[in-house]
Amino acid sequence: MTQTPKNIAIIGSGLVGSLLAIYLRKRGHKITVFDRRPDIRTIKFSGRSINLAMSNRGWKALKKVGLEDNIREIAIPMDKRAMHVNDKPLYFQKYGKEGEAIWSISRGVLNRRMIDLAEASGAVFRFNEKVWDVDLPEAKIFTGKSEKSEWKEYKFDHIFGCDGAFSRVRHKMQRRSRFDYSQDFIEVGYKELTIPPNEDGSHKLDKNSFHIWPRGKFMLIALPNIDGSFTCTLFLPFEGEVSFENITTKKEAKNFFKVHFPTVRKEIENLTEDFFDNPTSAMVTMKCFPWTYWNKVALVGDSAHAIVPFYGQGMNAGFEDIDVLDQLMDVHGDDWEAIFDAYQKSRKPNADAIAELSYRNFMEMSSKTANSKFLLQKKIEKHFAAKYPDKWIPVYSRVTFSDRPYAEALAIGDEQELIMKEVMKFPDIENKWDTEELEQLILGLLENKKAT
């Protein structure tokens, strides 16, 4: 269904804001994008980002507006984890089936390109313009230098809040009665570090891997960039024995890496300088409802559902929001109230599901990776899934390589977990994990599930 062209504001020029601008320009709407920050194309990146892992949902949303090939140019496929465990040789874990990969992209590089593309499509960007207030029923926004300065007023037909986890637009919705809201920080923070390219421009580590140095309560990861560098992220508790709190001098930082990351520390450029120059960032799960106000205002992406980054789905979920909105515009045309209402009802359970899955991945990472029973369970699942790919699709694959709803992945994952709980009770499981007998047990349990 076509839509009557409207005058629309998007608050936030991040990845979701720029992609939404492109989608809405395709439909002929007049688009103004506001951002309180300067144009990211004119400044140095902030040094507080984890590289993105674009997977199926993200690519699907880009493809729909013809941007897939363009963005592939700045992405590097990672088809496996490279596990750097101390005192063990490096080993690899495939993410999916042959040909399946997640794609590493620098957030800054992608954001710059997306803004270029949105501008080329006719969207107008107003950088350095801070939105201080939003009149929800009138779809007005008020901008100005400061909260107490003179404000400029704009009126639109619709407003999209794409202004991230600490959204100003949501902040305004939050003041209304009966707005459900939660923000939960985890006790782990992160810091960006860099592994530069070799002198010939090549990557210092395997470039088609997501590198992980798991250390129980903390870990280091590295994702490749197209310039030959890797963006590293150190995840470490804020407080406690081994923690950001306890690394306050260059000597302590150096020693921390020497003890825990001896094999990689020499590759990390300006290790101790960056450690103290780059900020330590917090991670939050933010949930809220409703996401929309009548036919006037809608939250999209992190402003509606911020998640911890341990499933690599933040951007993918935001891009999928846009895809869903677009489908609903086809269905409901000019009935924006119907579009917004169907959008929030359809997306909310899925946003909650990916929030839960992401949080669980964090818990798993920090508590279970050293648990031999857990590793055996994962091995059995993998073995069975490889043999019966139509009977057992792992949750990771459902989330990453499919476009089925996140909520379905979570529900099926929970069923699989119950089955595996039974399976792990099997006598002498350590030696019988790949037997015909065990296989029959799993098949039986799967049949039982289906029957109930």
Added chain:
Amino acid sequence: MTQTPKNIAIIGSGLVGSLLAIYLRKRGHKITVFDRRPDIRTIKFSGRSINLAMSNRGWKALKKVGLEDNIREIAIPMDKRAMHVNDKPLYFQKYGKEGEAIWSISRGVLNRRMIDLAEASGAVFRFNEKVWDVDLPEAKIFTGKSEKSEWKEYKFDHIFGCDGAFSRVRHKMQRRSRFDYSQDFIEVGYKELTIPPNEDGSHKLDKNSFHIWPRGKFMLIALPNIDGSFTCTLFLPFEGEVSFENITTKKEAKNFFKVHFPTVRKEIENLTEDFFDNPTSAMVTMKCFPWTYWNKVALVGDSAHAIVPFYGQGMNAGFEDIDVLDQLMDVHGDDWEAIFDAYQKSRKPNADAIAELSYRNFMEMSSKTANSKFLLQKKIEKHFAAKYPDKWIPVYSRVTFSDRPYAEALAIGDEQELIMKEVMKFPDIENKWDTEELEQLILGLLENKKAT
């Protein structure tokens, strides 16, 4: 331990703010209480309050500063529920043992008296003065006519945020990183109505009862006032078949009461006028952490832990906060950082527990009161508790008539629930509920619990 006198601001002149002022004046501190609203002693009450049910924790906190007798004067003991079920004669349920009661107090009457008492103790009240900003590390507050007007600056040694569920002080703390926060509204709203006294000033219903007209998804309650009137509260879903949304005319309001509350509707004064004049209020569970900022700022009462009113513990929990703070001042003296830190660590689990218990009571009320299995379970528990008062103290009594931690009540309640789940599986339980056999089963299950 004595404390060096400090200059302290309390934001909010509600029940918790005024009682805290009295406690701190006893210790010789200089106290200024700010409230954005006018002096409640000079205005008509707002018509949006549920009468308070003061129980053990509240009385204990009042007694400590010698106010128990003073406040008893304006309170009426309720030793039982009076259940008004359609097509059944009125029946009563005792709250506790002989001599145990909860006490009905009008929020407005109590608040006026508490402010009088706080003023008499030397606290200075600044009404109609809105706090717009708080400088947490400097313990400064900024007040003014509006957010954009000129502000007046005050500096204190410590600031207490007693400004309720939508606390401005907390709002400021919330903007900091790593502040956990959630607000969850329930789908039921409430509205205040009034049953006036008889012409001779006596009560129209039994004055020593908490009157309930349970109707499944909604209910009416009435609590006695000392002037012979009852404050009624109608709890009703916002939306749905029988809901506030669907009562929009006086005729519909009249009809609603005629159908669902035929026995009481004539007693309710100005029924249809009040229905539309009084606001429909929402109910929220609010949790957050931390509650304090260094040695400077602390949240007390609803600003730290707002709960739904179905356990009648909101004010009691707030008063208990003050009692705990006072105990910690004895322990830590002038070390306010230690006081604040111990306070939040001690109170947070108990605040979470009473939030959970209150929410469960709401769920119970709306879904289980008509369930015969549930009623049988309650009957068995009561029977057993009466016979073995040292082995089985019901959760309600632990919360209401003791000062043991809420978290303990919740934990023991969960254990009791597990035991009752087993008990209810007993064959022919409907007829054997008061047999020796069943009694032995419960005793055995209790022993098992202890062993594990």
